[in-house]
Amino acid sequence: xxxxxxxxxxxxxxxxxxxxxxxxxxxxxxxxxxxxxxxxxxxxxxxxxxxxxxxxxxxxxxxxxxxxxxxxxxxxxxxxxxxxxxxxxxxxxxxxxxxxxxxxxxxxxxxxxxxxxxxxxxxxxxxxxxxxxxxxxxxxxxxxxxxxxxxxxxxxxxxxxxxxxxxxxxxxxxxxxxxxxxxxxxxxxxxxxxxxxxxxxxxxxxxxxxxxxxxxxxxxxxxxxxxxxxxxxxxxxxxxxxxxxxxxxxxxxxxxxxxxxxxxxxxxxxxxxxxxxxxxxxxxxxxxxxxxxxxxxxxxxxxxxxxxxxxxxxxxxxxxxxxxxxxxxxxxxxxxxxxxxxxxxxxxxxxxxxxxxxxxxxxxxxxxxxxxxxxxxxxxxxxxxxxxxxxxxxxxxxxxxxxxxxxxxxxxxxxxxxxxxxxxxxxxxxxxxxxxxxxxxxxxxxxxxxxxxxxxxxxxxxxxxxxxxxxxxxxxxxxxxxxxxxxxxxxxxxxxxxxxxxxxxxxxxxxxxxxxxxx
Amino acid sequence: xxxxxxxxxxxxxxxxxxxxxxxxxxxxxxxxxxxxxxxxxxxxxxxxxxxxxxxxxxxxxxxxxxxxxxxxxxxxxxxxxxxxxxxxxxxxxxxxxxxxxxxxxxxxxxxxxxxxxxxxxxxxxxxxxxxxxxxxxxxxxxxxxxxxxxxxxxxxxxxxxxxxxxxxxxxxxxxxxxxxxxxxxxxxxxxxxxxxxxxxxxxxxxxxxxxxxxxxxxxxxxxxxxxxxxxxxxxxxxxxxxxxxxxxxxxxxxxxxxxxxxxxxxxxxxxxxxxxxxxxxxxxxxxxxxxxxxxxxxxxxxxxxxxxxxxxxxxxxxxxxxxxxxxxxxxxxxxxxxxxxxxxxxxxxxxxxxxxxxxxxxxxxxxxxxxxxxxxxxxxxxxxx
Numbered sequence: 001x002x003x004x005x006x007x008x009x010x011x012x013x014x015x016x017x018x019x020x021x022x023x024x025x026x027x028x029x030x031x032x033x034x035x036x037x038x039x040x041x042x043x044x045x046x047x048x049x050x051x052x053x054x055x056x057x058x059x060x061x062x063x064x065x066x067x068x069x070x071x072x073x074x075x076x077x078x079x080x081x082x083x084x085x086x087x088x089x090x091x092x093x094x095x096x097x098x099x100x101x102x103x104x105x106x107x108x109x110x111x112x113x114x115x116x117x118x119x120x121x122x123x124x125x126x127x128x129x130x131x132x133x134x135x136x137x138x139x140x141x142x143x144x145x146x147x148x149x150x151x152x153x154x155x156x157x158x159x160x161x162x163x164x165x166x167x168x169x170x171x172x173x174x175x176x177x178x179x180x181x182x183x184x185x186x187x188x189x190x191x192x193x194x195x196x197x198x199x200x201x202x203x204x205x206x207x208x209x210x211x212x213x214x215x216x217x218x219x220x221x222x223x224x225x226x227x228x229x230x231x232x233x234x235x236x237x238x239x240x241x242x243x244x245x246x247x248x249x250x251x252x253x254x255x256x257x258x259x260x261x262x263x264x265x266x267x268x269x270x271x272x273x274x275x276x277x278x279x280x281x282x283x284x285x286x287x288x289x290x291x292x293x294x295x296x297x298x299x300x301x302x303x304x305x306x307x308x309x310x311x312x313x314x315x316x317x318x319x320x321x322x323x324x325x326x327x328x329x330x331x332x333x334x335x336x337x338x339x340x341x342x343x344x345x346x347x348x349x350x351x352x353x354x355x356x357x358x359x360x361x362x363x364x365x366x367x368x369x370x371x372x373x374x375x376x377x378x379x380x381x382x383x384x385x386x387x388x389x390x391x392x393x394x395x396x397x398x399x400x401x402x403x404x405x406x407x408x409x410x411x412x413x414x415x416x417x418x419x420x421x422x423x424x425x426x427x428x429x430x431x432x433x434x435x436x437x438x439x440x441x442x443x444x445x446x447x448x449x450x451x452x453x454x455x456x457x458x459x460x461x462x463x464x465x466x467x468x469x470x471x472x473x474x475x476x477x478x479x480x481x482x483x484x485x486x487x488x489x490x491x492x493x494x495x496x497x498x499x500x501x502x503x504x505x506x507x508x509x510x511x512x513x514x515x516x517x518x519x
Numbered sequence: 520x521x522x523x524x525x526x527x528x529x530x531x532x533x534x535x536x537x538x539x540x541x542x543x544x545x546x547x548x549x550x551x552x553x554x555x556x557x558x559x560x561x562x563x564x565x566x567x568x569x570x571x572x573x574x575x576x577x578x579x580x581x582x583x584x585x586x587x588x589x590x591x592x593x594x595x596x597x598x599x600x601x602x603x604x605x606x607x608x609x610x611x612x613x614x615x616x617x618x619x620x621x622x623x624x625x626x627x628x629x630x631x632x633x634x635x636x637x638x639x640x641x642x643x644x645x646x647x648x649x650x651x652x653x654x655x656x657x658x659x660x661x662x663x664x665x666x667x668x669x670x671x672x673x674x675x676x677x678x679x680x681x682x683x684x685x686x687x688x689x690x691x692x693x694x695x696x697x698x699x700x701x702x703x704x705x706x707x708x709x710x711x712x713x714x715x716x717x718x719x720x721x722x723x724x725x726x727x728x729x730x731x732x733x734x735x736x737x738x739x740x741x742x743x744x745x746x747x748x749x750x751x752x753x754x755x756x757x758x759x760x761x762x763x764x765x766x767x768x769x770x771x772x773x774x775x776x777x778x779x780x781x782x783x784x785x786x787x788x789x790x791x792x793x794x795x796x797x798x799x800x801x802x803x804x805x806x807x808x809x810x811x812x813x814x815x816x817x818x819x820x821x822x823x824x825x826x827x828x829x830x831x832x833x834x835x836x837x838x839x840x841x842x843x844x845x846x847x848x849x850x851x852x853x854x855x856x857x858x859x860x861x862x863x864x865x866x867x868x869x870x871x872x873x874x875x876x877x878x879x880x881x882x883x884x885x886x887x888x889x890x891x892x893x894x895x896x897x898x899x900x901x902x903x904x
Contacts, residue, residue, distance in 0.1 A: 052695065053687040060763045060831070133760045139737065140720040140762060144657075144860055228738020234721060235736060269600070271610040299723060299758075300734045301741035304642040308635060315627045319620055326619045329591045334607035336600040347595065354587065358580035365630070367637035368573045370732045371558055374723060374758040439555035440727040442758045445766030447685060449697045449754075451551040 006509055015110070018102035019509060020087045023109050025405075027084025028398075030112060032474070034076030035391075037120070039467050041069035046429075046463040049456050052448055062446035063131035064123065070134025074252070075159045076116050078390045082255040083108075083166045085397055086194045088405065090170060092500040092507060093188045095179025095516045100172035108165035115158040122148035133444060135245070138226035138237040142218045149219060153212045160205040167198035167205075174198075179499070181518035185279070188498050189272065192279050193258030196286045200247045200254075203290075208244040211237065235300050242293035250289045253385060254282060256393035257324060260346045262498070263400050264328050267343035268335030269495040274327040281320035281327075288317050298369045307366050314364035318357065325354050340493070341415030345396035348423050349388060356384030359434070374444075377437025383430045395422070395473065402477065403492035407506030408484030414476045421469035428462025549728060550697060550754040559727050562749040562774070566730030568637050576630055583626075644742045647712030651703070655715075655722030655735035655757065656862065658764035658821065662703050664784065665714075672787040675867060676701050677817055678767045682825075685767075697754040700817075702771035706780035707750050715741040719862060720762060726755030726770055734759055747774040762860075763831060764821060797871045798894045804882065807891055811879025814872045818864065819880075827884035831860055836884035845881075845890060849900045852877055870897040 007013045007022065014026060044065045048056045057065065087105065091098055099105045122129040127146030130136065141149060174195045178187070187195075214237075217223040224230020226237045257278075265272045272278065294302055294310035302310070328350050337343070359381040363372055372378060399415055402408075432455035437443075441452045448456065487505045499518070503511050551559075560570035598604045650665040656675075663673035679698040683689040692698070705711055715724055717735035725732040726745075733743040747753070755770040775783070802810070816825070819835070827835035835841050840848050852873060855863035864873065874892040881888040 052691060054685055055687065059766060063760070063763065063765070131762075137721055137760070140760065144720055144762060228736075234738070268598075269606040270608065273610050274612075274616055276611070277616045299732050300736065301739070304639065307638060307642075311634065311638070312631060315631060318627060319623050322623045323616070323620060325587065329587065329594065330615070331610075332591065332594045332598065334604070334609075335594075335598050336604040336606040337595065337598055338600045347591075350591065351588065354584070358584060361580060361627075361630075362573065362576050365572060365576060365634045367634055367641050368569055368576070370641060371569060371573070371727060371730065373732055374725075435554075435556040438558045439551040440559070440725075440755065441551075442725065442756050442766075444760045445756070447696060447766050449551065450691060450693075450695050451553050451555065454554060 016106070018098070018106050020091050020099045020102070020105065021405075021507065021509065023099075023105050024084045024087030024089075026109055027080050027087060030109070031077050031079075031081035031084060034072050034080070034116060036470070036474075038069050038072035038077050039470060041065045041072065042463060043467050045069060046460040048446055049448070050460040051457065052450055052453055054447055057446070059446040060128065060131065063133075063444070064129040066444050067130045067133050067136075068119075068123070071119065071130070072116070073386075074134060074248070075156075076112075076119075078252050078386070078394070079163065080112060081394050082194075082197075082252075082390075083163075085190075085255065085259070085394070085401075086166075086170055089401065089500060090173055090191055090194060091177070092404075092503060092511055093191050093498055094174065094177060094182050095499050095512045095518065096173060096177035097510060097513050097515075099169050100177055101169045104165050105169055108162045108169065111158050111162040111165075115155050115162070118151055119155040122151050125151070135241060136215075137241075138215060138218070138234050142215050142226055145219070150216070153216050156212045157209055160209045163201050164205045167201040170194055170198040171202070179512070179515040179518050185276065186518060188258075189261035189275065189278055190255070190258035193254040193261075193282055196282050197251050197254045200251050200286055200289065204244040204247045204251075207240060208248075211240040211244065214240070235297070238297050238300060239293070242296045243290075245296065246293040247286075247289040249382075249385075250285055252390050254285070256349070256390045257282065259393040259397045259400075260328060260349055263342050263346045263396055264331050264350075265497070266400075266493050266495040267340065267346075268332045268337050270331060270335040271497075272327070273330040273333075274323070277323055278327055281323045284320040285317060288313060288320070292317065295364060295366075295369070298366045299373050311364060311366045315361065317364075318361050321357055325350060325357070338494075340399075341410070341412060341419055342396040342400035344416060344419040345392045345399070348419065349392045349396065352384055352388030352392070352426070356381055356389060359384065372437065374442055375437035376433045376441045376443055379443050380430045380433035380437060383433070387430070388426060392422075395419075398473075398477065400493070401500075402480055403487035404500060404503070404505050404507055406481050406484065407487050407504075408480050409487045409492070410476050410480040410484060414472060414479075418469055418472045418476060421472065422466055425462050425464075425466030425469055429459050429466055430462070432456075432458045432462075549751050550694075551727075561728040561730050562747045562751065562753070563728075563730050563745055564748065565637070565640055565745070566728065568640070569730050572633050572637055575633065579626065579630065641743070644712050644744045646710065647744060648709040649706070649711045650714060651705075651711060652714045652716070653724050653735065655717035655719075655724065655761065655768075656867065657719050657762050657860065658757075658768040660703075660722075660724070660757075660768060660770060661718075661867070664787075670788065672784060672791065674701055674787070676703065676771070678764075678769055680767075694754070696767065697756070697769045697771070699769055699771045702752070702773045704773045704775060704780055704783050705745075705747060706777040707747055707774050709777070710744060710746045712742060712744045715743060719860075721759050722757050722761045722768070723759035724755075724770060725758040726753050726772055728753040729755075729772065732758055747772075750774050750776060794869050794871055798898060801893055802875070802891065804878070804889075804891045807875045807878035808882060810872070810875035811877070812883070814868060814876040815879050815883075818868060819876065822860065827880070827886075835880050836886065838886075841880045841884075841886050842888060845877075845892065845896075846900065848877055848881065849873075849892075849897065853897070853901060865901060870894045870901070873897045 048062055125148045129148055130152045132141040214225040218225055224232040226232050226234050261272055292314045295314040363369055402410055436452055436455050441448055491501045558570055558573050560567045652663040654661040660676045663671055676699045679700050680696050684691050715733045715735045717737045722735040724735055729745040731743055731745050733741050751774055753772045757768040822830055822832035823835050824830045840851055853865035855861045871894045874894045874897050878892045
């Protein structure tokens with residue numbers, strides 16, 4: 001049980017590791033680094049929008065910032081963060097010794113740092129970084145793109161490769177490596193949501209790869225997939241992109257649902273209400289995600305019959321999503337709640353994500369979307385689901401499992417401060433953006449009419465507060481690792497259930513080498 | 520100090536001012552107001568229906584929110600361990616699950632009816648009184664009034680706000696970024712069909728008060744429509760990211776009485792005739808330089824720099840094209856450079872303007888070529904002579 005069972009020493013440990021905990025840790029730190037980078041881009045955007053007029057960056061660079069902010073946050077921060085969580089937790093939750101494909105696991109992580117280094121390096125290239133929005137609509141991203149677009153395409157291919165390998169690994173692990181007695185309907189909900197997410201990823205990442213490959217062909221090899229002049233169609237790009245892009249939205253939010261479904265029962269001291277319906281709701285959302293993509297393109301001129309179909313399908317999403325929210329609230333109902341930091345973030349999640357759900361229902365209505373589309377109302381909507389959804393749940397997850405990962409307790413006061421400052425900062429940033437959009441401010445503009453000044457200034461101040469609160473988060477985590485008080489031996493939380501809480505804290509390098517028996 | 524106090528009092532008063540301005544609905548409809556928090560019903564019947572639908576769904580969401588969040592906060596406040604609460608152990612109920620699946624479904628069906636009806640109206644572009652073709656360019660709009668007899672009127676509509684306002688050297692005007700050199704003019708109470716397309720990348724033509732937003736897609740023509748019931752000036756912007764100056768291609772629509780519209784249209788037609796007359800005129804270098812600078816600042820400076828120093832586009836100063844053969848220079852100006860951001864300006868500016876701006880480029884910025892291009896030269900070039 002000694003030397004060759006423990007981690008190797010020095011940097012090679014991290015480079016060559018096949019241990020799910022090491023890889024999970026690297027994913028989490030990497031995604032946090034990307035979160036800070038993407039956040040820095042957001043700060044540039046909000047600083048420029050603090051006042052009307054051009055003050056800090058030129059419109060050209062502003063477009064690079066909005067594009068890079070979106071790309072880095074979606075592909076660099078949120079997605080790898082949940083993969084990191086999956087790596088750490090899925091084996092421990094299903095009683096497996098490691099992931100099913102540990103060497104591929106190493107590779108799927110180590111593709112990411114060079115990929116994002118390459119993507120970030122486009123900022124210093126001739127013609128600048130990608131400036132066509134994270135949705136990179138052709139022909140702005142083909143005929144009219146800066147030369148760095150080729151690096152961008154390569155980066156997307158690599159990210160896709162990493163995601164596909166990561167998801168295959170998760171599917172293989174969940175299907176094959178569950179401990180005896182751990183039937184599918186006994187799996188923790190986090191495992192369920194990730195299993196479904198992994199299938200979504202395997203289904204749509206190749207579509208994204210096809211999309212950027214067609215761009216590559218159009219740019220360098222004389223094809224005209226997306227150019228009407230050569231018999232192609234720019235709208236085809238949008239269909240392909242959103243066929244990937246809409247499931248992508250659920251790829252981001254489903255693991256977040258899983259996290260919240262683990263944490264709320266712990267602090268309500270009551271089992272999750274409606275476990276079965278949660279599983280079915282997740283599967284329905286995943287299915288619906290494939291037949292709603294056109295709601296991102298209501299204004300491109302789809303025939304009215306198509307528009308109606310996609311409107312009805314989109315409205316339907318509210319049903320399973322509603323079921324989830326009702327289940328969470330009923331889980332709290334008549335519980336014995338305490339409000340430690342992870343619970344605060346989950347409550348913030350339920351409250352704000354539901355607001356994002358309401359604006360989602362509003363946006364689903366095609367005739368009204370002709371006014372909302374591409375306005376700040378949309379920006380407000382998707383930040384309510386992406387930030388208050390995915391990022392809040394990630395913060396909750398880190399505070400919740402940090403004692404298990406490190407064997408030490410974080411500072412509760414600082415954690416609560418982090419929650420309240422982010423909560424206030426977030427709402428100050430994004431709530432006024434609903435107003436801006438309804439009043440007629442388009443998204444992705446570096447400068448705006450004077451009527452929009454007040455809410456923009458408010459929004460920028462909120463963004464600076466929200467940004468600063470993340471430094472407090474970083475400080476709290478570092479302090480826990482370096483100087484935190486020891487965590488309770490197994491259960492860090494009185495109400496915590498699940499196999500991971502039967503392990504010592506910190507979780508040893510190898511766990512469940514003999515599978516536990518689940519009753 | 521005094522100034523700041525004044526600004527602060529203005530800030531505090533402005534919600535009140537907005538409410539007051541809402542009472543006189545004209546200003547509220549025409550463009551966004553300070554502190555505006557809601558959609559405009561606009562000045563079309565369709566816009567009012569869209570607004571009603573928006574408000575209906577908004578209130579439904581508010582009431583669902585009141586119930587759901589009400590229960591959540593009640594639970595948070597009362598079901599606390601610190602108040603001695605003991606956890607119940609229920610964790611499923613099929614009937615409750617069915618109820619909260621079915622009830623939202625019914626609510627959605629109720630919303631779907633008006634939404635479907637309104638959507639069908641949005642798509643009903645039949646029986647228009649007037650057709651206007653809208654073409655998005657990087658970064659301006661072209662409006663072409665389709666005449667049944669082929670006597671079309673067309674012009675470009677550019678941002679009028681100057682660089683000095685944008686770069687904070689001058690005070691910003693009341694309609695900062697929402698003003699153009701030439702607005703679209705439409706008759707009141709007429710159904711206008713818009714044929715929307717683009718020349719380069721995808722743009723989107725959006726005027727909230729007219730309840731129109733439609734993507735302008737190169738190679739395809741989208742149809743949409745409006746029918747303004749009040750005269751006035753309505754402002755909007757490009758809504759689809761279209762490159763560097765996406766934020767700087769506003770839309771202004773001037774809705775006027777029909778008689779006034781007819782006068783305007785006739786005047787545009789006679790202007791076109793005047794340009795025809797100018798075609799045969801011979802201009803001096805000084806005349807062409809003065810006229811050319813105007814065209815340059817409007818159409819070229821955004822990419823090639825105010826002093827020909829370059830930017831998104833190549834430098835004009837000392838460029839091999841501006842100091843090389845005239846035919847090549849005309850070719851680049853008229854036909855653009857395919858596959859780059861350099862557009863074909865042959866269809867965007869008339870031959871008189873083209874002659875002036877080519878002359879200007881060949882003689883300004885130290886190029887000093889000394890040649891004077893006449894409108895007829897451009898015409899001949901286009902005819903392949």
